[in-house]
Amino acid sequence: MLKVPEHQVAGHLAIDGKLGPLVDDSGRFYKPLQGDGRGNKELAFYESFSSDTRVPDHIRKYFPVCYGSQLLEASNGSGLLHHLVLQDIVSSYRNPSIMDVKIGSRTWYPEASDNYIQKCLEKDRRTTTVSLGFRIAGLQLYEGKESGYWRPGRKEVQSFTVYNVRSILRRFVSSNSSIGNENSDCSFAPSIYGGSAGILEQLLELKAWFEDQTIYHFHSCSLLILFDKESVSKGSAPVPAIKLIDFAHVVEGKGVIDHNFLGGLCSLIKFVSEVLSDSKESSIKDCVESEKPGICTDNGNCQ
Amino acid sequence: MLKVPEHQVAGHLAIDGKLGPLVDDSGRFYKPLQGDGRGNKELAFYESFSSDTRVPDHIRKYFPVCYGSQLLEASNGSGLLHHLVLQDIVSSYRNPSIMDVKIGSRTWYPEASDNYIQKCLEKDRRTTTVSLGFRIAGLQLYEGKESGYWRPGRKEVQSFTVYNVRSILRRFVSSNSSIGNENSDCSFAPSIYGGSAGILEQLLELKAWFEDQTIYHFHSCSLLILFDKESVSKGSAPVPAIKLIDFAHVVEGKGVIDHNFLGGLCSLIKFVSEVLSDSKESSIKDCVESEKPGICTDNGNCQ
Numbered sequence: 087m088l089k090v091p092e093h094q095v096a097g098h099l100a101i102d103g104k105l106g107p108l109v110d111d112s113g114r115f116y117k118p119l120q121g122d123g124r125g126n127k128e129l130a131f132y133e134s135f136s137s138d139t140r141v142p143d144h145i146r147k148y149f150p151v152c153y154g155s156q157l158l159e160a161s162n163g164s165g166l167l168h169h170l171v172l173q174d175i176v177s178s179y180r181n182p183s184i185m186d187v188k189i190g191s192r193t194w195y196p197e198a199s200d201n202y203i204q205k206c207l208e209k210d211r212r213t214t215t216v217s218l219g220f221r222i223a224g225l226q227l228y229e230g231k232e233s234g235y236w237r238p239g240r241k242e243v244q245s246f247t248v249y250n251v252r253s254i255l256r257r258f259v260s261s262n263s264s265i266g267n268e269n270s271d272c273s274f275a276p277s278i279y280g281g282s283a284g285i286l287e288q289l290l291e292l293k294a295w296f297e298d299q300t301i302y303h304f305h306s307c308s309l310l311i312l313f314d315k316e317s318v319s320k321g322s323a324p325v326p327a328i329k330l331i332d333f334a335h336v337v338e339g340k341g342v343i344d345h346n347f348l349g350g351l352c353s354l355i356k357f358v359s360e361v362l363s364d365s366k367e368s369s370i371k372d373c374v375e376s377e378k379p380g381i382c383t384d385n386g387n388c389q
Numbered sequence: 390m391l392k393v394p395e396h397q398v399a400g401h402l403a404i405d406g407k408l409g410p411l412v413d414d415s416g417r418f419y420k421p422l423q424g425d426g427r428g429n430k431e432l433a434f435y436e437s438f439s440s441d442t443r444v445p446d447h448i449r450k451y452f453p454v455c456y457g458s459q460l461l462e463a464s465n466g467s468g469l470l471h472h473l474v475l476q477d478i479v480s481s482y483r484n485p486s487i488m489d490v491k492i493g494s495r496t497w498y499p500e501a502s503d504n505y506i507q508k509c510l511e512k513d514r515r516t517t518t519v520s521l522g523f524r525i526a527g528l529q530l531y532e533g534k535e536s537g538y539w540r541p542g543r544k545e546v547q548s549f550t551v552y553n554v555r556s557i558l559r560r561f562v563s564s565n566s567s568i569g570n571e572n573s574d575c576s577f578a579p580s581i582y583g584g585s586a587g588i589l590e591q592l593l594e595l596k597a598w599f600e601d602q603t604i605y606h607f608h609s610c611s612l613l614i615l616f617d618k619e620s621v622s623k624g625s626a627p628v629p630a631i632k633l634i635d636f637a638h639v640v641e642g643k644g645v646i647d648h649n650f651l652g653g654l655c656s657l658i659k660f661v662s663e664v665l666s667d668s669k670e671s672s673i674k675d676c677v678e679s680e681k682p683g684i685c686t687d688n689g690n691c692q
Contacts, residue, residue, distance in 0.1 A: 191495070191649055196519050207510075216499050219648035248645065297655055342551065343659045345522035346494055349652025352600055356646045 087111065088158070093176045095237070096186040096224030096308065097332070100161035108161055108169075115150070115174040116158055118167050124334035129155055129170055131302075131333040138301065145295050148288070148330055150175050175331075176312060178324045181228040181235075185258060185311045186331075189350040191219040193306040195337050206306075214248055218357075219350030222246050223308055227258055228315055256361050258311075275365035277318050278326045279358050285311055286362060288328045289355050296348040303344045305335040309354070390414065391461070396479045398540070399489040399527030399611065400635075403464035411464055411472075418453070418477040419461055421470050427637035432458055432473055434605075434636040441604065448598050451591070451633055453478050478634075479615060481627045484531040484538075488561060488614045489634075492653040494522040496609040498640050509609075517551055521660075522653030525549050526611055530561055531618055559664050561614075578668035580621050581629045582661050588614055589665060591631045592658050599651040606647040608638040612657070 088108040090100045100106030107117045119125025132152035135141060151173040160167040176182045193215060194206035213221040226237040246254070253270070259278045260270035279285045313326035391411040393403045403409030410420045422428025435455035438444060454476040463470040479485045496518060497509035516524040529540040549557070556573070562581045563573035582588045616629035 191652075196514065211499065218645055219652075248643070252644075297659070300659070340551070341555075342521055343656050345652035345656040348655055349494075349522075349648035352651055353646050353648040356600070356603070 088116065090161070091115065091174070091176075093179075093182050093184060093226065095184050095226050096243075103162050105160055105162040105164070105167075108158070109174045109177070113174045113177040114153065115172045116156065116169040117172060118160055118169050119155065120334075125168070125170065127336070128332075128334045131336045132170070132172075135302075135333075140299075140301055142295070144291065148292055148328060150329060150331060175310070175327075175329050179312060179314045179317075181316060182312050182314055183227045183258060184225060185222060185254075186224040187220050187309045187311065187354060188215070188223045189220050189307060189309050189354070190305065190346045191216055191350055192346055193335075195303065195305040195335060197337065213244060214246060214251055217248055218251060219353035220309075222251055222254065225254065225258075252357060255357050256364075259361065259365075272361055272365035272368070274315060274318060275362050276369070278313050278315075279362045280366075283325055285313075285326050285328060286355065286358050288326075289351065289358065292328065293348065293351050293355060296344055296351060298343070300339040300341045300343050303337050303339050303342075304330070304333070304347050305337065306332065307336065307347070308332045309351075391419065393464070394418065394477070394479075396482075396485050396487060396529065398487050398529050399546075406465050408463055408465040408467070408470075411461070412477050412480070416477045416480040417456065418475045419459065419472040420475060421463055421472050422458065423637070428471070428473065430639070431635075431637045434639045435473065435475075438605075438636075443602075443604055445598070447594065451595055451631060453632060453634060478613070478630075478632050482615060482617045482620075484619060485529070485615050485617055486531045486561060487527075487529050488525060488557075489527040490523050490612045490614065490657060491518070491526045492523050492610060492612050492657070493608065493649045494519055494653055495649055496638075498606065498608040498638055500640065516547060517549060517554055520551055521554060522656035523612075525554060525557065528557065528561075555660060558660050559667075562664065562668075575664055575668035575671070577618060577621060578665050579672070581616050581618075582665045583669075586628055588616075588629050588631060589658065589661050591629075592654065592661065595631065596651065596654050596658060599647055599654060601646070603642040603644045603646055606640050606642050606645075607633070607636070607650050608640065609635065610639065610650070611635045612654075 087110050089110075091107060091109045094107065098104060098106045100108055105118050107115060109115050117125075117128075119129060135149065136152060153171040153173075155168050156171050157166045158169045159165065176184065192206065192210055194203045194210075198206075210216050215221045222243060224240075224243055226235045228235055256270040256272050256275075259272055259274040261273045262269070262271050277284070281287070308331050310329045310331060311326070312329070314324060317324060318326065390413050392413075394410060394412045397410065401407060401409045403411055408421050410418060412418050420428075420431075422432060438452065439455060456474040456476075458471050459474050460469045461472045462468065479487065494513070495509070496513055497506045501509075513519050518524045525546060527543075527546055529538045531538055559573040559575050559578075562575055562577040564576045565572070565574050580587070584590070611634050613632045613634060614629070615632070617627060620627060621629065
């Protein structure tokens with residue numbers, strides 16, 4: 087019944103006899119607890135988070151539901167291993183486009199060892215983490231029935247520059263995405279990034295919580311942006327969503343806000359807002375050029 | 390006519406034959422251009438900033454006015470030296486209480502040399518820069534006619550912990566400040582941190598600009614919080630103010646927000662908000678205990 091996730095865009099994959107997460111058909115995601123303590127730290131985070139009454143209900147939807155842990159045959163054939171049992175957040179999507187964005191301008195935490203800090207710092211400087219306050223850690227983009235998914239390899243993802251990130255955030259919501267250049271039309275931006283239930287509003291709701299919460303500091307945590315182009319264009323479920331994942335390096339906030347996460351989140355918000363406002367401007371331009379009244383609806387159509 | 394500034398709380402002091410800034414009686418502050426290029430970088434920043442029409446007028450008040458540069462006798466007797474001529478922002482205050490807060494969870498910039506980064510990182514980890522997203526770089530607190538100023542030495546300031554910072558932000562606005570413990574009454578908080586023209590509102594206005602501006606990244610820049618307790622209690626000028634200073638490490642934003650500064654600023658805002666809301670709660674408690682109706686005005690008095 088258990089199988090390798092079809093839509094995992096970052097992290098260890100359960101292929102070629104390696105250890106990685108598994109999914110079932112009932113919408114659950116099984117993540118092996120890594121032996122170096124990280125797995126137990128992530129489990130401890132989920133347990134603490136689930137029972138913490140200080141976390142408002144409207145924020146919980148940005149986290150996968152956790153169903154505890156379970157002993158399962160590991161994907162690498164090493165025998166029984168404890169797995170974290172989580173909600174499989176992509177299971178309701180048919181052809182999900184997914185971006186995994188690691189948030190923060192540093193991925194290390196103050197209490198870490200010098201060696202660990204130097205290793206993270208080196209990678210943070212090599213990627214866009216330091217310059218942008220976030221980096222893309224993986225993505226897949228559904229381009230259509232014929233071309234299928236665009237899924238850049240790990241090396242390509244790790245070499246993304248600021249320019250690439252800006253361009254990918256446009257390409258991600260374009261109907262001519264396979265071109266992958268500055269001529270991306272961003273025609274899906276109003277319905278995916280925009281609107282009262284769109285990605286931007288969700289990011290802003292999360293931001294408001296991070297301006298206030300001093301419970302947790304989320305180091306090296308990822309924010310997933312996911313949606314299904316077809317259901318978006320039909321106006322049907324599932325809707326575009328953001329989810330936080332990977333909590334092996336969460337530490338106590340001790341009364342201080344997570345300024346590292348918040349700064350990176352604000353930087354991502356600025357990028358997404360720009361794609362959205364550019365797309366609105368070009369919609370107005372299109373309306374004017376087509377000699378219709380220059381008023382555009384929220385989903386970018388002329389009225 | 391030139392003299393050593395009376396109220397400089399951080400940076401190089403023009404005493405004991407050393408090089409440092411000077412002030413005159415007409416409200417100007419003369420900062421020697423350091424020979425290693427930092428002085429010229431700061432002058433270049435002021436020139437660029439002054440003429441940049443993208444900077445809104447309501448943001449300019451948070452920066453000292455710059456009057457160009459001038460050749461002057463250096464304070465260390467080394468002869469004529471170029472000085473940056475700035476507005477002396479404390480000249481209108483009689484007994485200024487001042488806090489110099491270096492904003493950001495890193496003080497180094499991505500383009501810096503490895504050596505420079507390691508040196509800054511080491512200090513950022515040793516102080517509250519990494520944990521809080523800011524550190525106090527200097528302060529003076531006017532305690533009254535008898536006790537004068539509390540002005541901790543450089544070593545003491547550098548050893549401030551998160552606990553110390555929280556306590557100092559309370560002590561800073563207390564009438565019983567010389568006690569310097571958790572019993573600080575925060576009686577000045579509503580009139581200094583609070584109100585429509587108070588420190589918190591100014592910080593929030595600056596924050597809104599940092600969420601949007603992608604022109605400059607302010608590395609290792611300081612935010613001064615300054616006020617005069619007596620004029621605040623009399624409701625007379627000058628009013629509490631924040632000012633940004635020290636721009637030798639400002640670099641171009643290149644279309645990205647300054648997430649490092651913004652994150653630290655939000656962390657400072659959270660600390661200041663907490664002092665303010667604690668002081669309001671205790672005012673309500675006082676009102677209730679004094680059997681007056683439990684309604685408190687913005688300046689913390691019972692109504």
